[in-house]
Amino acid sequence: MDQIPPEQLAILRAEDMGPTCKAIVFAFTIIAFISVFLRFYTRALLMKTVGIEDYFILASMCCSVVMAACQIMQVKWGSGKHAIFVDLKEASTILKYLYFAILAYCSSITFTKISILLQYRKIFSTRQMRWPIYIVLGICTAFGLACVISGIFTCIPVDAAWDLTKQPTAKCVKVNALYWVNASLNIFTDWLVAILPVKAVLGLQLPKRQKIVLIAILTLGWFVCIVSILRLNALIVLARHPEDSTWYSSSAAYWSSIEVNLAIVCASVPALKALVVKVIPRFASQFKSSVTGQKSKDxxxxxxxxxxxxxxxxxxxxxxxxxxxxxxxxxxxxxxxxxxxxxxxxxxxxxxxxxxxxxxxxxxxxxxxxxxxxxxxxxxxxxxxxxx
Structure with missing residues (x-):
């Protein structure tokens, strides 16, 4: 720190990704919360039915809120600043909140995928679709459990994951490798969930325009796939700069928040159709046609x-x-x-x-x-x- 020129030191001190991270996390969490609120309003009040898939998305939203709270607390303790301005106690506190944020992230993304797949099960009831849905559901559930368990036992003893004084004698996995594997498997399951309904929708006896709209709604998960890839890239960049992890971890944090909350929004959009129809009714529903001089038409x-x-x-x-x-x-x-x-x-x-x-x-x-x-x-x- 003494070798850094004062001018450069002042520039580094002024750089802080914390406010940006906090704003993104807060904004996307609010958007997801609104989508879940509207979903339950539509299901409970307009359609008079709430399914198990709705409760899974509610559980996902709760985990997202927990993750957002942990990420905001990380910013409070110095995440987003350069590591040279973060002391040992602050770094330990940041890692502790990171530990619980990771568990909330894994839980939220898993609950969302389960919710989407349960929705698929209701929409596509044929035997040809039932087994693929159950298989993907099993894969996503198994991955979610593996992600949570590996997150809990990153180190033995567990508190060594954030207590830097215990890490020299603790048994810990290679964190970067664990993050990459989990992120890659997450992208794979995102892809499975997004592509699953396409063939089934194409086989429905619906007008072409309605098929296109339905496929677009059900495959909104492709946006989540793109965000997952961007998150993986942020994790790779973070691994390349271990000496300044508090600075480079900010992008990984807000991409994680975007991914989780965007997934919740995409899962909730199909359930809002009844609300959209209520708010924006079809134009010109009255029968007021003139029959004089009209040709016969089917x-x-x-x-x-x-x-x-x-x-x-x-x-x-x-x-x-x-x-x-x-x-x-x-x-x-x-x-x-x-x-x-x-x-x-x-x-x-x-x-x-x-x-x-x-x-x-x-x-x-x-x-x-x-x-x-x-x-x-x-x-x-x-x-x-x-x-x-």
Whole structure:
């Protein structure tokens, strides 16, 4: 420290990654918390159902909060500053909070993956998808347990992980190697979770546009994969500078926070569909089409779930057409007659619509709540009719 020129020493003292790290950790934790709050609002109040996958994401959020608290305390004790300005007691305290932050990180990322996979299990109930989901679930659970256990027993005795005075006589694993292995396996499981639903979604009987949207929602985990790679790079850079670990550890800390909280957000987005539909309803739901001079055109009707014809809004894909609850529906066998309740205006043509319904079901006979949440409730059966 005496060999460093005073000017350079002043520059190093002014450099502090702590505030940046604290701001990033705080911001992403708040964003994740909001997404979980909205998820439970949607599930509990709008859909009236809360599943086990929701409780796993809640557990993940709790671990994320613990990790954020530990990271903020690390900054308080000198993390983000250059090591030459951090004394032995401060370094030991930083390592102690790091120890618990790592355990919270491993737990949070594991709970999130379990939550996503349990959601997959509800959405894709076919036997072809069930076993891959269970296999990936087993891999992620095993990795999570291994990550937590290896984090707990980094050193024997355990407190040698943060008590620098005990480390010379303690038995400790090579920390950098452990971090790299855990980060690499984490990226691998991220990839498995992200790619798992693609084939199944492509096989669904849905319009192409809806398939693309559904794949995009379910594979948001690719963003987490990218962040995981950036986190691994930060760990590699940290390992190359052991003499200034308090400075270089900041980037690894905030990338860890971004990864954990972004994973929570990505896992919660699919569950918010009902809330989005409530806040941003479909435009022009009223049936106000002019039939004068229109050509006959096939319409596609999306029936309500379980093939029940109700007076709820039913979307018609026709030229300038909208069908609302004002339309009376009459079922006779497999034929449904739709009679507009509007009185005909002078010079207009009065017509009725005969709807013939065909339903095709595979697997279980009822949809899960999660599938109804992800896919429009009007996408179960497709009905074709001709104007008469």
């Amino acid at each position: 319409w596609t009707v999306k029936d309500t779930r379980n093939s029940r014809i109700t007076k709820e809004f039913i979307e018609l894909k026709g030229q300038n057409s909208r069908l609302s609850a004002d339309v009376d529906l009459e079922r006779k066998g497999d034929t449904v007659t739709a009679l507009p309740a509007l009185e005909p205006a002078p010079g207009c043509i009065t017509y009725q619509v005969d709807i013939e319904q065909y339903s095709e079901r595979t697997g279980r006979t009822s949809e899960s709540d999660s599938q109804k949440d992800l896919v429009s409730p009007y996408s179960e059966s497709y009905v074709h009719s001709d104007r008469k």
